[in-house]
Amino acid sequence: GAGVSQSPSNKVTEKGKDVELRCDPISGHTALYWYRQSLGQGLEFLIYFQGNSAPDKSGLPSDRFSAERTGGSVSTLTIQRTQQEDSAVYLCASSLTQNEKLFFGSGTQLSVL
Amino acid sequence: GQNIDQPTEMTATEGAIVQINCTYQTSGFNGLFWYQQHAGEAPTFLSYNVLDGLEEKGRFSSFLSRSKGYSYLLLKELQMKDSASYLCAVRDPGGSYIPTFGRGTSLIVHP
Numbered sequence: 001g002a003g004v005s006q007s008p009s010n011k012v013t014e015k016g017k018d019v020e021l022r023c024d025p026i027s028g029h030t031a032l033y034w035y036r037q038s039l040g041q042g043l044e045f046l047i048y049f050q051g052n053s054a055p056d057k058s059g060l061p062s063d064r065f066s067a068e069r070t071g072g073s074v075s076t077l078t079i080q081r082t083q084q085e086d087s088a089v090y091l092c093a094s095s096l097t098q099n100e101k102l103f104f105g106s107g108t109q110l111s112v113l
Numbered sequence: 114g115q116n117i118d119q120p121t122e123m124t125a126t127e128g129a130i131v132q133i134n135c136t137y138q139t140s141g142f143n144g145l146f147w148y149q150q151h152a153g154e155a156p157t158f159l160s161y162n163v164l165d166g167l168e169e170k171g172r173f174s175s176f177l178s179r180s181k182g183y184s185y186l187l188l189k190e191l192q193m194k195d196s197a198s199y200l201c202a203v204r205d206p207g208g209s210y211i212p213t214f215g216r217g218t219s220l221i222v223h224p
Binding site: 004042050056099101104106107 | 146148158
């Protein structure tokens with residue numbers, strides 16, 4: 001596609017439910033990043049995929065968070081048993097290689113009630 | 114560890130010049146990004162500095178001093194549409210090349 005696509009754009013869920021957030025990176029980009037942005041805060045790194053290498057999960061805040069990237073393309077971020085503190089904008093980005101600039105999607109606004 | 118500092122908020126007048134500073138302390142360095150983010154939108158790329166000096170691109174310029182751990186974004190001939198958050202990010206090879214972002218500087222341009 002022309003840019004990084006994320007879905008849904010908005011997600012409202014109840015505390016304790018599981019949610020899945022999807023990211024379609026730019027075709028041919030080998031690197032894919034997930035960040036989250038809370039109100040008034042900077043971008044917090046979550047997880048990074050580079051080609052066929054094992055993902056860098058060092059930013060995941062708890063074991064309720066997981067992500068996968070299938071076929072080196074689409075990625076899904078899953079949050080289990082959501083908590084109110086998980087409410088944030090989840091941003092996905094991709095880059096051609098690990099040394100190139102990042103292109104961001106518009107994000108998923110997650111609200112946990 | 115990594116630490117990136119930027120002012121939280123700045124205001125400026127339409128037509129003026131504004132400089133947004135960013136200081137960083139990282140274990141390694143492999144480039145510094147500036148991104149622009151309008152409210153409710155995705156961050157968009159502005160500049161990338163790897164070597165010391167000034168990079169000019171239209172109304173926007175970015176400066177880097179690696180020895181001082183310092184960068185600034187210079188915006189000239191400010192327009193109302195420049196009101197946005199400006200994010201500084203450092204790429205650290207010791208951190209798997211993953212860019213670490215500062216909290217961003219909210220710039221308000223008024224008439």
